Amino acid sequence: MSEPLVIQSLKEKRAEIHGRIVAYQAQIAQAQHDLAHINAAIRLFTDPDHQRVRYLVSHGFFRKGEISDICVRHLRTGAGLTTRDLAERVMCERKLDVSDTTLRNSVVFKVVQALRHAMRRRLVRMVEKRKGMCVWAPGNAITLYVASSPSSSG
Numbered sequence: 001m002s003e004p005l006v007i008q009s010l011k012e013k014r015a016e017i018h019g020r021i022v023a024y025q026a027q028i029a030q031a032q033h034d035l036a037h038i039n040a041a042i043r044l045f046t047d048p049d050h051q052r053v054r055y056l057v058s059h060g061f062f063r064k065g066e067i068s069d070i071c072v073r074h075l076r077t078g079a080g081l082t083t084r085d086l087a088e089r090v091m092c093e094r095k096l097d098v099s100d101t102t103l104r105n106s107v108v109f110k111v112v113q114a115l116r117h118a119m120r121r122r123l124v125r126m127v128e129k130r131k132g133m134c135v136w137a138p139g140n141a142i143t144l145y146v147a148s149s150p151s152s153s154g
Contacts, residue, residue, distance in 0.1 A: 062094075072123050080127045082136070087110075
């Protein structure tokens, strides 16, 4: 026996409504996902922990050759120093906050670059690597000074 027309119509309506509910649930899930991202973006701008200024030592922050000059001067006064020690001394000379880890890491990278260039010019040499840090010492470069001589006139 076949079902009465009323039962068939109700089952079709139930399937139609169920389909709409499933589609709405998918839309709700997408909206919740979007809302979570919007909330995270708002927290980036309002959360005081994320409001800290992140330093990046860029070009022009130090004069050309300033970092290597400071490092070479400190290396000539004592035993070998690590890259981090040299970076902290550079920061002290420039009156920068040594306790700021982000800034210190940025200066460390600049010191590494400067020391590698100075190593090519034999101003410094890398002694060893200790716990992932390079230990630097003064190099064997010969410095020539040109003395002016009195011109011979007459």
